[in-house]
Amino acid sequence: MxxxxxxxxxxxxxxxxxxxxxxxxxxxxxxxxxxxxxxxxxxxxxxxxxxxxxxxxxxxxxxxxxxxxxxxxxxxxxxxxxxxxxxxxxxxxxxxxxxxxxxxxxxxxxxxxxxxxxxxxxxxxxxxxxxxxxxxxxxxxxxxxxxxxxxxxxxxxxxxxxxxxxxxxxxxxxxxxxxxxxxxxxxxxxxxxxxxxxxxxxxxxxxxxxxxxxxxxxxxxxxxxxxxxFLKSRPILTKAKDEPPTKYGKEAVVKNSLIANGCKIEGHVENSIIFRAVHIGKDTVVKNSVIMQKSQIGDGCLLDHVIADKDVKVEAETIVKGSVLLPQILRKRTIQGALMNS
Structure with a gap:
């Protein structure tokens, strides 16, 4: 048959x-x-x-x-x-x-x-x-x-x-x-x-x-x-990207997170998902968040319960906070500045 x-x-x-x-x-x-x-x-x-x-x-x-x-x-x-x-x-x-x-x-x-x-x-x-x-x-x-x-x-x-x-x-x-x-x-x-x-x-x-x-x-x-x-016998396939391994700075701290290739992590990342080619600046804390491809998070920032879409830029010293029930959304290609603190 x-x-x-x-x-x-x-x-x-x-x-x-x-x-x-x-x-x-x-x-x-x-x-x-x-x-x-x-x-x-x-x-x-x-x-x-x-x-x-x-x-x-x-x-x-x-x-x-x-x-x-x-x-x-x-x-x-x-x-x-x-x-x-x-x-x-x-x-x-x-x-x-x-x-x-x-x-x-x-x-x-x-x-x-x-x-x-x-x-x-x-x-x-x-x-x-x-x-x-x-x-x-x-x-x-x-x-x-x-x-x-x-x-x-x-x-x-x-x-x-x-x-x-x-x-x-x-x-x-x-x-x-x-x-x-x-x-x-x-x-x-x-x-x-x-x-x-x-x-x-x-x-x-x-x-x-x-x-x-x-x-x-x-x-x-x-x-x-x-x-x-993610089973070895039944892999989840995706579009291949030729990117270098992620680079971690001397002061970088990463806890319970997924970090994709091509990133530069200089700050503190905890309970978060970081996509390809993301930069997390010095003295920055990213917790309970999803940061998508090529987003740039400046120095001295705090992001908690945030979903940042692709190509988002967060300027230095910016604080963005959401919650479990209402995560803060940063739309694709937008700029979040210190004066826009949530």
């Missing part, structure tokens, strides 16, 4: 709860865990499950997403047959905002018609976990399911497996059935399909708000969670 799977990543979703990090990028391209993007976890799960054909359906601000993924080489998806495909929305109609929109898929129906894989995995673009879809497919086949939904603690992770034939039927018949999205089919099930639920017991984080982004970023500092996500 042909048990090959087709990967479908719905990257159309817009979440106002996290818009401060998505002004210049799609949700799928939001940086996470010091050197990754959210899409890396979703795409790596598919590749590690022997999925060789993956279609990404983006809608908003997807230039940075396409730049990050390129031809798919880092995921071994730059292939002559199958590989990585981008299908941007041809319209900005509201019908595309719902996860698993059949209208979105029908605009690119030729892709599905040409696909030879018997089964399809459909996921969102912003769930962080390490899951083997081959195990989900085995469960799907063993239980004679029409659609299998992956859940965590009873809540949907927006991951589904079904036959490609059934998916095509749902797309073709959307006007007759009235089903606009995959969720409509699963929740209403007027066709009396056999809907199964696969419970995932590993760590799973749905990143759809500032609070969830901050909480799950801090989770990455816990060794038991880190080792559950």
């Amino acid at each position: 042909n048990q090959k799977m087709l990967g479908i990543i719905d990257a159309t979703t817009y979440k106002p709860e996290i818009e401060e990090l998505t002004f210049h990028r799609s949700l799928a391209a939001v940086p996470f865990a010091s050197r990754y993007r959210l899409i890396d976890f979703v795409l790596s799960n598919m590749v590690n499950s022997d999925i060789e054909s993956v279609a990404i359906f983006p809608k908003y601000q997807y230039r940075s997403l396409m730049d990050h993924l390129g031809s798919g080489k880092q995921w071994d998806l730059n292939r002559k047959k199958d590989g990585l495909f981008f299908f941007p929305s041809p319209h900005l109609h509201n019908e595309y905002d719902e996860f698993g929109s059949f209208r979105q898929f029908s605009d690119h129906i030729d892709f599905f018609l040409r696909s030879t894989q018997e089964y399809a995995v459909i996921t969102n673009s912003y769930t962080v976990c390490n899951i083997d879809y081959k195990k989900v497919l085995a469960y799907h086949l063993e239980n004679g399911c029409d659609i299998t939904e992956v859940r965590k603690d009873g809540a949907s992770l927006q991951m589904f497996i079904m036959s490609t034939k059934l998916l095509l039927n749902l797309i073709h018949n959307k006007e007759q059935t009235g089903f606009k999205t995959l969720a409509d089919v699963v929740n209403e099930n007027k066709n009396q399909l056999n809907i199964c639920h696969y419970e995932f017991y590993g760590y799973a984080a749905v990143i759809d708000s500032i609070s969830s982004y901050y909480k799950h970023s801090m989770d990455m500092l816990k060794p038991e969670i880190w080792h559950e996500i």
Whole structure:
């Protein structure tokens, strides 16, 4: 039996709860865990499950997403047959905002018609976990399911497996059935399909708000969670960067933090996630914070419960404080001065 799977990543979703990090990028391209993007976890799960054909359906601000993924080489998806495909929305109609929109898929129906894989995995673009879809497919086949939904603690992770034939039927018949999205089919099930639920017991984080982004970023500092996500046997792949090792000054202190390559650390970093090419100045304290790529933190600063987006500049002697429930956001390419203290 042909048990090959087709990967479908719905990257159309817009979440106002996290818009401060998505002004210049799609949700799928939001940086996470010091050197990754959210899409890396979703795409790596598919590749590690022997999925060789993956279609990404983006809608908003997807230039940075396409730049990050390129031809798919880092995921071994730059292939002559199958590989990585981008299908941007041809319209900005509201019908595309719902996860698993059949209208979105029908605009690119030729892709599905040409696909030879018997089964399809459909996921969102912003769930962080390490899951083997081959195990989900085995469960799907063993239980004679029409659609299998992956859940965590009873809540949907927006991951589904079904036959490609059934998916095509749902797309073709959307006007007759009235089903606009995959969720409509699963929740209403007027066709009396056999809907199964696969419970995932590993760590799973749905990143759809500032609070969830901050909480799950801090989770990455816990060794038991880190080792559950970043497995040697099922690596999380990302775009390679040729950067030197991080340089630590004589007075630098680092405690319980993730520090990416290319940084210069001269101050005190604690319980924080520092992305590539960040500079932390002398006598500066960064605690409980996320500092993204190429941000420059001056001398004598204090940052506590802060999320600093890419290319942020914090001038010397500046104090910026947030809280666990309301971290302070410094938007991309902004300058934070001592007179703007929070």
